[in-house]
Amino acid sequence: MTSAVSLQQVSRHFGPIRAMDAVDLEIAPGEFFAMLGPSGSGKTTCLRVIAGFEQPTAGHIEIFGETAEGVPPYRRNVNTVFQDYALFPHLNVLDNVAYSLMLRKVDKAERHRQAEDALAMVKLSGYGARRPGQLSGGQRQRVALARAIVNRPKVLLLDEPLGALDLKLRESMQEELKSLQRSLGITFIFVTHDQGEALSMADRVAVFSDGKVMQVGTPEEIYNRPNSRFVADFVGSSNLLPPDFTATITGQRAWASLRPEAIHITPSDGAAMQGRVTARSFMGSTVRLGLYVNGASLHAVVPASGNSANVDDMVGVLFAPEALHLMERET
Amino acid sequence: MSSETRAPWPLKLASAAGLAFLLVPLLIIFVYAFTTEERSFVWPPPGLTLKWFAVAWGRTDLWSALTLSVQVASISTLIALILGTLCAAAVSQTQFFGRETISLLVILPIALPGIITGMALRSAFSIADIPFSFWTIVLGHATFCVVVVYNNAVARFRRTSGSLIEASMDLGADGFQTFRHVILPNIGTALLAGGMLAFALSFDEVIVTTFTAGQQQTLPLWMLEELIRPRQRPVTNVVAMVVVLVTTLPMLLAFYLTRDGDQIAGSGK
Numbered sequence: 001m002t003s004a005v006s007l008q009q010v011s012r013h014f015g016p017i018r019a020m021d022a023v024d025l026e027i028a029p030g031e032f033f034a035m036l037g038p039s040g041s042g043k044t045t046c047l048r049v050i051a052g053f054e055q056p057t058a059g060h061i062e063i064f065g066e067t068a069e070g071v072p073p074y075r076r077n078v079n080t081v082f083q084d085y086a087l088f089p090h091l092n093v094l095d096n097v098a099y100s101l102m103l104r105k106v107d108k109a110e111r112h113r114q115a116e117d118a119l120a121m122v123k124l125s126g127y128g129a130r131r132p133g134q135l136s137g138g139q140r141q142r143v144a145l146a147r148a149i150v151n152r153p154k155v156l157l158l159d160e161p162l163g164a165l166d167l168k169l170r171e172s173m174q175e176e177l178k179s180l181q182r183s184l185g186i187t188f189i190f191v192t193h194d195q196g197e198a199l200s201m202a203d204r205v206a207v208f209s210d211g212k213v214m215q216v217g218t219p220e221e222i223y224n225r226p227n228s229r230f231v232a233d234f235v236g237s238s239n240l241l242p243p244d245f246t247a248t249i250t251g252q253r254a255w256a257s258l259r260p261e262a263i264h265i266t267p268s269d270g271a272a273m274q275g276r277v278t279a280r281s282f283m284g285s286t287v288r289l290g291l292y293v294n295g296a297s298l299h300a301v302v303p304a305s306g307n308s309a310n311v312d313d314m315v316g317v318l319f320a321p322e323a324l325h326l327m328e329r330e331t
Numbered sequence: 332m333s334s335e336t337r338a339p340w341p342l343k344l345a346s347a348a349g350l351a352f353l354l355v356p357l358l359i360i361f362v363y364a365f366t367t368e369e370r371s372f373v374w375p376p377p378g379l380t381l382k383w384f385a386v387a388w389g390r391t392d393l394w395s396a397l398t399l400s401v402q403v404a405s406i407s408t409l410i411a412l413i414l415g416t417l418c419a420a421a422v423s424q425t426q427f428f429g430r431e432t433i434s435l436l437v438i439l440p441i442a443l444p445g446i447i448t449g450m451a452l453r454s455a456f457s458i459a460d461i462p463f464s465f466w467t468i469v470l471g472h473a474t475f476c477v478v479v480v481y482n483n484a485v486a487r488f489r490r491t492s493g494s495l496i497e498a499s500m501d502l503g504a505d506g507f508q509t510f511r512h513v514i515l516p517n518i519g520t521a522l523l524a525g526g527m528l529a530f531a532l533s534f535d536e537v538i539v540t541t542f543t544a545g546q547q548q549t550l551p552l553w554m555l556e557e558l559i560r561p562r563q564r565p566v567t568n569v570v571a572m573v574v575v576l577v578t579t580l581p582m583l584l585a586f587y588l589t590r591d592g593d594q595i596a597g598s599g600k
Contacts, residue, residue, distance in 0.1 A: 051497075051501060052500075052501075053497055053500075053501075072500065072505070073497070073500040073501050074500050074501070074502075074503045074504055074505050078501075079501055079502065080497075080498070080501045082494045082497070082498055083494075084492060084494055086492060086494035086495050086497065086498035087498075088495060088498070088499075088513060088516075089495075089517070090517055091516075099499070099502050099504075099512070100502035100503045102512075103502065103503045103504050103508060103512075104503065147502065148501075148502075151502070151503070
């Protein structure tokens with residue numbers, strides 16, 4: 001099957017800076033795809049290359065099988081929701097949404113009808129006559145969304161779509177974006193630096209670092225089986241175990257990750273592996289323990305009931321060897 | 332805050348004196364347009380009459396000077412609008428080597444004394460063997476008109492979010508459509524204001540014109556000559572009144588248009 005977006009060895013260099021360095025990505029039609037990474041990792045450049053605002057220095061891009069290099073943004077069937085929304089301040093909401101239809105010479109009544117439909121999809125019916133300046137941040141984002149989907153693009157790009165919203169709004173918007181994507185069936189590609197957002201919303205996630213794609217996979221794969229220290233560290237909450245530690249358990253010298261939930265605490269008597277509790281915080285149904293084991297610092301999340309380990313207690317530390325995930329990459 | 336505290340009376344007196352110092356001479360000019368004394372300015376005017384308006388209306392030399400001035404101002408303003416906008420777009424929307432220098436060089440003609448600009452242009456014209464004509468005046472005026480348009484446009488461009496242009500392209504507009512549907516509506520009032528200021532500046536310019544005109548007489552040059560060789564002196568005052576009105580109205584309008592510009596250009600964020 002043809003990929004919705006296919007990047008083959010795509011690089012984008014700005015002088016000596018390699019914003020994107022030989023990136024390979026295959027994004028399937030109808031997929032909700034996240035590009036995750038810290039700022040400066042190249043994820044936004046990647047989005048801009050797909051949108052056509054940046055031309056790749058090297059490599060090949062296809063959008064639904066068609067070569068995209070040299071095709072200007074206005075001839076790509078790809079629309080963008082900008083981070084600052086980029087609503088046209090001189091037009092009212094309805095005309096903002098109808099802008100692309102106006103360019104395609106759709107007659108006024110028809111384009112206003114379609115724009116109203118798009119506004120209804122983002123739950124902003126009746127706001128058509130307002131100016132962007134009169135709307136709240138969340139409402140502006142919805143207008144930007146409506147403007148980008150009114151044309152039914154094949155791919156929708158979202159640049160940090162929830163970045164400027166407050167926590168509560170962000171959570172409800174996550175749900176809405178998901179259901180919007182399901183009902184439209186459009187490929188969504190969104191850029192975020194928030195790993196929680198990427199893991200909870202996306203079908204697949206690409207983790208970027210220094211212009212390179214470190215790992216592509218489902219949220220479960222990224223979370224449970226990070227392929228590198230960077231991914232494990234950035235996606236967060238996993239224990240990172242140094243090669244010396246791993247070697248004592250598996251006999252293989254490699255960095256490994258271990259999820260905190262996989263660790264069990266036993267009485268120290270007769271335990272194969274012992275550790276000292278360095279921190280304890282009560283989280284409600286669970287307790288988060290800091291452990292010092294064989295020269296490595298770990299943290300474990302264990303059920304709160306029946307757990308009485310205190311700071312400086314010696315405890316037995318138990319986990320299944322297969323819970324230890326060895327990483328292919330060095331960094 | 333400041334509207335609630337009342338200014339003390341010495342300050343009020345000083346402001347009144349300052350305003351009077353600026354405006355009373357203008358009023359005297361206006362009054363002399365109605366005097367019955369033809370050869371010299373006598374205060375108080377021996378009598379009042381409206382006949383100089385009719386006389387001014389009938390003077391063909393006045394009409395040709397006025398026509399020339401309007402033409403020069405219109406064409407200089409047009410040139411300034413095109414060049415000033417392009418330059419402002421380049422300086423504010425892109426990064427290139429020497430950008431700051433160009434920005435400074437564009438503004439320079441308005442900082443330079445007119446007499447320097449005039450002499451420079453005059454010697455440049457004679458070196459290049461260009462005969463003085465209507466077009467040399469236009470060229471001279473365009474040098475400072477560009478600055479006014481540029482300054483207005485660049486300020487507005489800086490407040491207009493760059494992603495608006497990308498958004499427009501993204502939604503299917505090519506460069507020309509983006510200019511027509513997004514850029515122009517956003518900088519339109521700034522251009523109108525800049526254009527009006529440029530027109531007003533050109534309309535009453537004397538120094539650069541003196542150096543760049545051949546036989547042509549723009550309205551300010553005509554007035555200058557009238558003052559030196561008086562013939563129906565109050566006609567000059569009639570013209571002065573008209574010039575004040577013609578240049579003040581666009582200035583006021585320009586001020587009004589740019590006053591609440593923030594609301595037009597800054598709300599995209």
